[in-house]
Amino acid sequence: MGHSQAEKAETHQRIVDVAARRFRELGIEGISVADIMKEAGLTVGGFYKHFTSRDDLVVEALMASFAEIEESDLTQQPTLKKTIQTYLSEKHRDEVHSGCALSSLVNDVSRSTDDAREVFTQRLERSLSHIENQIPPEIDGNHRAKAILAYSACVGAMSLSRAVSDPKLSRQILNTVSAELISLFSAKPSQGSLA
Amino acid sequence: MGHSQAEKAETHQRIVDVAARRFRELGIEGISVADIMKEAGLTVGGFYKHFTSRDDLVVEALMASFAEIEESDLTQQPTLKKTIQTYLSEKHRDEVHSGCALSSLVNDVSRSTDDAREVFTQRLERSLSHIENQIPPEIDGNHRAKAILAYSACVGAMSLSRAVSDPKLSRQILNTVSAELISLFSAKPSQGSLA
């Protein structure tokens, strides 16, 4: 008991990391403060010396999830094709606890606090920019618009593939959306739609 | 008290309807059995003469949400263009309680029971068929694949537009994905991607 300030910072980070993992897996309301503390090797009493409220932890855990993504495979791919394939992989689908929180918590966040929704929004803007920057320059049309389409499709496909009970359909959603998006971004310049 | 069997059926339907509405709005775990019963004009004690468990109500409420969609504007549009525009409308975004549960509860269902996930899966297959059947015959490529892409984009865009705190971005997501999908389904036959 009564550890140093340095240790407190480590403890704080450990609590946030457990929450970031478990919220993605079980939903924002899917685990209690007491269980999070237990999993971090602590007891519930100390919680409110680290956070003013449970909602405060929710915001920090969201930020931690997003910071983690920034350094993960999901953001480190060299081409748009590989970014899409990595996002829409079975590995990403099955490892919810370390995956993109924009997919796993989008419904939860829409019912959460304004603070949580703001953190979410900032991260979404970054992800959209990242996709937009990876679109090959020879692709015509509005790249921002295509990034929004592609990212919406990725979030929808990943969410649906996790909800579905049929493993074959789950795989089909991932592989089909992946292939369709990739073909969209390697389309011939003659594709223009004037209508 | 002690009403007729006919009245019991009506009462049952009323409970399910309240749950179907509130679950979409607040999440599957976002409202208690007691509050659902109160909103249906009843008290909590009678609940378990109608349902064997809370999970049982969840499945019935999901089925009711889906049955409602089958008869709503969302499914009654004459063309694919109108279907997409209706799905990705601000009205649909704002009226979560009567909207498509595939969008509003996709994260919740992925953490729910096998029964809930099966009902969800069946509904998803129907929605995919509906989109597929509305794709104009002159569009080349695999129509099932294009339906999966379009529906994933719709679910992703609707979910994201509800989670985001910036109203401008929220509208942009809906309008952009709508326009991009519609242009995709009115593309010239010369669009083929050989790569």
Next chain:
DNA sequence: ATTATCTATAGATCTATAGATAATGC
């Protein structure tokens, strides 16, 4: 002296059940 964490608990809430009450329906 201050503080990081612990034990213990208040007070609210949630699912589910027991038993009473007042209708229905043979």
Next chain:
DNA sequence: ATTATCTATAGATCTATAGATAATGC
């Protein structure tokens, strides 16, 4: 007699706080 609903409550759980304990750090 059966049953649809009600009141009341058991038992589990959840957020948040109070006060004790054992370190840190001036």
